[in-house]
Amino acid sequence: xxxxxxxxxxxxxxxxxxxxxxxxxxxxxxxxxxxxxxxxxxxxxxxxxxxxxxxxxxxxxxxxxxxxxxxxxxxxxxxxxxxxxxxxxxxxxxxxxxxxxxxxxxxxxxxxxxxxxxxxxxxxxxxxxxxxxxxxxxxxxxxxxxxxxxxxxxxxxxxxxxxxxxxxxxxxxxxxxxxxxxxxxxxxxxxxxxxxxxxxxxxxxxxxxxxxxxxxxxxxxxxxxxxxxxxxxxxxxxxxxxxxxxxxxxxx
Amino acid sequence: xxxxxxxxxxxxxxxxxxxxxxxxxxxxxxxxxxxxxxxxxxxxxxxxxxxxxxxxxxxxxxxxxxxxxxxxxxxxxxxxxxxxxxxxxxxxxxxxxxxxxxxxxxxxxxxxxxxxxxxxxxxxxxxxxxxxxxxxxxxxxxxxxxxxxxxxxxxxxxxx
Numbered sequence: 001x002x003x004x005x006x007x008x009x010x011x012x013x014x015x016x017x018x019x020x021x022x023x024x025x026x027x028x029x030x031x032x033x034x035x036x037x038x039x040x041x042x043x044x045x046x047x048x049x050x051x052x053x054x055x056x057x058x059x060x061x062x063x064x065x066x067x068x069x070x071x072x073x074x075x076x077x078x079x080x081x082x083x084x085x086x087x088x089x090x091x092x093x094x095x096x097x098x099x100x101x102x103x104x105x106x107x108x109x110x111x112x113x114x115x116x117x118x119x120x121x122x123x124x125x126x127x128x129x130x131x132x133x134x135x136x137x138x139x140x141x142x143x144x145x146x147x148x149x150x151x152x153x154x155x156x157x158x159x160x161x162x163x164x165x166x167x168x169x170x171x172x173x174x175x176x177x178x179x180x181x182x183x184x185x186x187x188x189x190x191x192x193x194x195x196x197x198x199x200x201x202x203x204x205x206x207x208x209x210x211x212x213x214x215x216x217x218x219x220x221x222x223x224x225x226x227x228x229x230x231x232x233x234x235x236x237x238x239x240x241x242x243x244x245x246x247x248x249x250x251x252x
Numbered sequence: 253x254x255x256x257x258x259x260x261x262x263x264x265x266x267x268x269x270x271x272x273x274x275x276x277x278x279x280x281x282x283x284x285x286x287x288x289x290x291x292x293x294x295x296x297x298x299x300x301x302x303x304x305x306x307x308x309x310x311x312x313x314x315x316x317x318x319x320x321x322x323x324x325x326x327x328x329x330x331x332x333x334x335x336x337x338x339x340x341x342x343x344x345x346x347x348x349x350x351x352x353x354x355x356x357x358x359x360x361x362x363x364x365x366x367x368x369x370x371x372x373x374x375x376x377x378x379x380x381x382x383x384x385x386x387x388x389x390x391x392x393x394x395x396x397x398x399x400x401x402x403x404x405x406x407x408x409x410x411x412x
Contacts, residue, residue, distance in 0.1 A: 036384055036385035036387075036395060037385070039385065039387055039388065039389070039395075040385050040386065040387035043387035043388075043391055044387070046300070046302035046303075046304070046391055047300060047301060047302050047391065048302070049302055050298075050300065050301030050302025050303070051301050051302070053301070053302075054301055054330065121331075124331075125329075125330040125331030125333070126330060128330075128331065128332075128333045129298075129301055129330050129331075129333040129334075130301065132333065132411050132412065133300060133301065136386055136387075136409075139386065140386055140387070
């Protein structure tokens with residue numbers, strides 16, 4: 001694999017993570033439990049889709065085959081999406097959406113902090129912009145995890161169920177293969193192995209305050225980085241891609 | 253046509269979501285470069301990556317310069333990343349007058365549950381206010397309420 005191929009693959013992975021979880025959050029538009037949260041979730045969705053746009057633009061340039069950011073976002077098949085499985089999981093109740101975001105934000109926070117020092121100038125610029133937004137997301141999801149976990153008996157029970165159910169998708173965020181190896185060696189991306197302990201320490205501290213627990217043992221799912229997804233992604237794409245599939249090339 | 257003249261024209265272009273601020277007050281215009289006699293390049297940077305106002309700002313800039321028969325291209329750059337420090341003093345004053353509290357120094361946001369800064373009410377100036385939501389009517393604002401006069405208000409949140 002060449003450096004260019006590795007870079008393209010990496011950009012797709014991170015762009016797909018942001019696009020898919022951003023799309024999931026946008027599904028809350030008009031359905032939030034309270035008006036303020038309806039606005040908060042869609043604001044975060046906007047940040048994430050904005051980040052995805054920047055990553056897709058760069059991916060399209062690196063690939064150099066005449067595709068645009070819109071082609072990459074809207075005109076690939078399910079197997080060509082490289083996002084982790086966590087981000088495509090359905091919203092469930094508000095607590096489940098918050099737990100999904102909580103795991104994701106804590107990973108992204110550590111990852112983008114490393115990415116700010118990328119030797120690739122364009123990636124460093126995107127990361128420097130993005131990290132400021134992630135700090136707001138992180139605070140939002142962490143505060144809600146505490147409020148719901150340490151809330152009523154019902155909110156505790158429901159959010160604990162979501163922690164248990166979604167924790168099987170955590171380790172996949174730390175997946176590495178030759179793409180990562182090449183880019184770590186070039187100083188373009190951080191080595192996620194180096195902050196895995198810190199990640200667990202961070203989320204466990206908040207879960208403890210929230211009177212919640214990660215399950216002792218959990219079968220870890222993976223496959224997203226190779227394009228092997230859970231059944232949920234297909235349905236999500238059917239909605240996301242509907243307009244471009246029905247009216248190819250349409251603009252407004 | 254001189255560089256100052258172009259900057260002066262840009263003072264007429266306002267943010268579509270916070271119409272009291274011009275794109276110059278906001279610090280969104282980073283550079284103005286003459287390419288040919290009547291052809292200029294305007295370099296802008298987004299406040300937030302997903303900010304939907306950027307496209308409108310780009311069109312408004314072209315339209316404003318077009319009125320003086322100047323053609324232009326608008327380039328969007330991400331680096332250096334926009335910060336609320338670039339908001340001009342004039343911009344801060346206008347914001348407060350408009351009923352939006354300008355950014356206050358918030359310290360380090362990576363400290364998750366540290367002390368929150370005091371955000372004064374733009375109406376009665378009380379410092380006894382509470383955060384309703386970190387995310388307000390646009391990406392750049394948070395939602396607060398005053399505990400004294402009960403006015404709900406927007407706060408232009410700090411981004412560093």
